[in-house]
Amino acid sequence: MLALFVLLANTQVIPAACIDPAQLAHSTVSIMRHFDDAERDARPNLIGVRGTGWFLSPTTIVTAEHVTAGMKLSMEEWKPLEIADGEGSHFIAARIQRLAGVQAEKLAVIELEHAVSAARSVAIRREPLVPDEQVIALAYPAGRLHPVGGRFVRFGDDGKLAGMALLEFYEGENRLVIDHGASGAPVIDCDGRIAAVISNVFTQSIVWASRQIRISTAWGMPNVVSVPVQVLDEFARAD
Incomplete structure (x- = not known):
């Protein structure tokens, strides 16, 4: 799992013909679920799970399914999710809106309780x-x-x-x-x-x-x- 528990020539640069990442500001965020004491009973040293997500809309974020599974998100219960993009972070209640795909790994669409004003799709x-x-x-x-x-x-x-x-x-x-x-x-x-x-x-x-x-x-x-x-x-x- 690529999540936080606290992926020729041997040089690599982004090709000049590709889009400048700066043009994609506020489209991608770090997402982290902090576990409460009850959730940490089995693994006291596990403070939470972190991954990356991107805005499908101001109220939805897409990530890999195993990230939401590790975060213990569900389709029913709203749980606080820390969202950060380098210019600050804030907590928003979140839950799984839907899963998509037929492969062993699916995509998860996370629904946010309220919109992120700076979000860019x-x-x-x-x-x-x-x-x-x-x-x-x-x-x-x-x-x-x-x-x-x-x-x-x-x-x-x-x-x-x-x-x-x-x-x-x-x-x-x-x-x-x-x-x-x-x-x-x-x-x-x-x-x-x-x-x-x-x-x-x-x-x-x-x-x-x-x-x-x-x-x-x-x-x-x-x-x-x-x-x-x-x-x-x-x-x-x-x-």
Whole structure:
């Protein structure tokens, strides 16, 4: 789970032809659910769960389903959610409005009890990504906005990866720049449209000098798993 419990050349920059992340201000936020004492009984050191989300409208935020599951959000009960975008944070009562998708990982649409006045919605891409297409991700690792450039590799075709958009993101030598706190982050094409939503990363752990070290995939291989955003349209058509 890419959530907070307190995802070629070896350089990576956002291509000049892609949209400037500054143009997407107030579209993506850090979201965090702080647990109360009763919820922390089983794990006293777990203060909450953090992820990334983006505004579908001033009263709705989209993220990965496992983020809302980790936050213990439901469709019935309103619970306080901290929403932050670098210019401050505030708490708004929230609940799950709906889930979308048929893959192992779905998208969750979070309903807010009242609108966020500064919220900005971004266009949704209707067509699928194509191999080697350049993209950027707007993620909140450690609760701070961090735009990262990357590329679409291919769609998964087997098991839990079937239908998922597989991407390669890195920054310099860091192939784990998309990691904890990035779940729910929008993957945006160079026209500024949201194409997918980050769900997970490919990693494995090795033991070196008595330490456990997480490593990513090989260069040129996908290292990030995402849900194609078109599942939101599919849900609307099903309704």
